[in-house]
Amino acid sequence: MAQSEKEKSSLREQVALLPLAPGVYQFLDRTGTVIYVGKAKSLRKRVSSYFVQSREHSAKVKVLVRQIAEIRHIVVDSETDALLLENSLIKTLQPRYNILLKDDKTYPWIVVRREHFPRVQSTRILQRDGSQYFGPYGSVGMQHSVLEFIREVIPLRTCSLNLAPELIARGRYCVCLQYHLGNCKGPCVGRQSEEEYAELTGMVVSILRGDLRPVRTYLEGEMRRAAAELRFETAQRYKSRLEALENYSGRSVIVSARIVDTDVFSLLIDDDVAYCNFVRIRHGSIVGVQTVRLSTGVDTEPAEMLTLGIQYIVEQIASRLAREVIVPFLPSATMLFDGVTFTVPKRGEKLDLLEFSQKSARIYRAEQLKNLEIKNPERHTERLMSAMQRELRLDRQPRHIECFDNSNLQGTNPVASCVVFRDGKPSRKEYRHYNVKTVVGADDFASMREIVYRRYRRLLDEGAELPDLIIVDGGKGQLSSAYGVLCELGLAGQVPVVGLAKRIEEIFYPGDPMPYYLSRTGEPLKVVCHIRDEAHRFGITFHRQKRSKAFIHSELEQIPGIGNRTIQALLRRFRTVAAVRRASEEELAAVAGAARARKIRAWFDDPSPAENPSAENPSADPTENPDESPAENPNANLAENPAVNSVGNPF
Secondary structure: OOOOHHHHHHHHHHHHOOOOOOEEEEEEOOOOOEEEEEEEOOHHHHHHHHHOOOOOOOHHHHHHHHHOOEEEEEEOOOHHHHHHHHHHHHHHHOOOOOOOOOOOOOOOEEEEOOOOOOOEEEEOOOOOOOOEEEOOOOOHHHHHHHHHHHHHHOOOOOOOOOOOHHHHHOOOOOOOHHHHOOOOOOHHHOOOOHHHHHHHHHHHHHHHHOOOHHHHHHHHHHHHHHHHOOOHHHHHHHHHHHHHHHOOOOOOOOEOOOOOOEEEEEEEEEOOEEEEEEEEEEOOEEEEEEEEEEEOOOOOOHHHHHHHHHHHHHHHHHOOOOOEEEOOOOOOOHHHOOOOEEEOOOOHHHHHHHHHHHHHHHHHHHHHHHHHHHHOHHHHHHHHHHHHHHHOOOOOOOOEEEEEEEEEEOOEEEEEEEEEEEOOEEOHHHOEEEEOOOOOOOOHHHHHHHHHHHHHHHHHHHOOOOOOEEEEEOOHHHHHHHHHHHHHHOOOOOOOEEEEEOOOOEEEEOOEEEEEOOOOOOHHHHHHHHHHHHHHHHHHHHHHHHHHHHHHHOOHHHOOOOOHHHHHHHHHHHOOHHHHHHOOHHHHHHHHOHHHHHHHHHHHHOOOOOOOHHHHOOOOOHHHOHHHOHHHOHHHHHHOOHHHHOOOOOO
16 A cells, blocks of 8 residues: 555655664554664664665565555764664564564674683573573674683683693693683683682683673783793783784673563652653563653652553553563552562662663653744743743743853963853854953953953943843853843843852852752753753854964064055965065065065064064064053954954844
């Protein structure tokens, strides 16, 4: 059946909302059945390729695309995780259009055997025999490279001998070639104790679990010991192993040998809605990921919301829970779930799975908000402004926000910026640059007082609209300076002002010495930080332009009788001030004429500091002198800088 225009439009919207991260995508038909599972390095790019008209698409792909009614996806950390998750989902769901893995072939694992002097081997079969299994690995080549690295770094036996203590004591074995090559220390003949061997095995387990510290300490010690004994080739070999250790990647949470059958729930509460994510693990593999949206109601506790979320998922999706359920905190009514043990992990693989679930919930929420912004921007803006009003404790919605930031380098070229946001979005045509005029040196507080006064004195004189919120980039000092100016102008009760400290995103209010912290997962903090970062970017860009211009022209502009056209001609010809300094009078005359060439040579050849201030300090910047600062004539600076002039500076 051909897709309707409504279905095609819906699919285009779903594709546009996909992230660029690696993951697994699922195509569902009109009955809700998964018909195809695929992996991707970039989900949006890969899935969008199905909906582009191309002659390279096979007939099977064209038939598949016509049956797609819904797209689901799961974001993971790497391509390897995507490969493993795809394998697990295909085996579980058996999609119609996939090449089905009916032979039940599994990915390779690394096993540390449970035996005397344990061997480290490759296997595809997981047995509950007490051995330790690590992996799986996306390819045999990847697994072999890990095994080769382990055998190169840590000398362990590779033989299949039964090294029971009584057999070693009888002297039944003799050393092999690996012992003479230095790859084994001869436990078969009693030249290595089980305690020493167990220490090396523990290092192997640490590597496979992702904890490289014990092995790094061992290798660094051996490297220093070899260097102290002047065995530099050996020391270099240990150094190479250390570098290889740094490049070693950790394990995946998509498939686990330790966690067999488990369900994972996480909860993300956001204003009037909550998102409950469910991850199902069977036989050590993730076989399902689902996120549902719930209404929070009035004064509903997180534990109650988690209970409601689990109940809803059991009734609508999961039908029954595993014996062990991993949760971020205990539900309010655990007795409702008979035969289920709830676990709140603190470390290890279970915590990794919980973090994966929480990440999936955050991604789902971001996609829902982005979808709302596309489909209903007015409602999205209203919800965002209400959240900011509530989080920042304001009397009205902050539809119009202005943010100030100062920028200078050890007091030179002091500038400031003011950025304007309307409805949570930048209004770049209202951005303003400021040259600090009355402050000498690095005084952020005085600079903030000047800029805030100039801004709002002018707005009051012109009868212009005042902002709903002022944000000052800085802590209590900058905030006090800005608040003092507002009090002087009579705006303290009309326009709220807050300070945003950079270190841990602390919010300060006038008269309150204690910082206030916004929710780390909420949108208001993201918007406030975006505004602060935009003010910093806008200010530092202007400061760099001004500093660069002042540095280039610092000496040439001071030469009497040399104007801007001559300076530009000299820089076009010689590129730098240093090259102009080295040029002969004849070379200068070819560009600037004989009379100006003599003045230039006389300027650079005269060592007198009185006439040539740059002779004592060649890199002196004239803007350090307040009388010569471009800030005295900001319009001249703007006229020479088209990029800045396009923004505008009414001051």
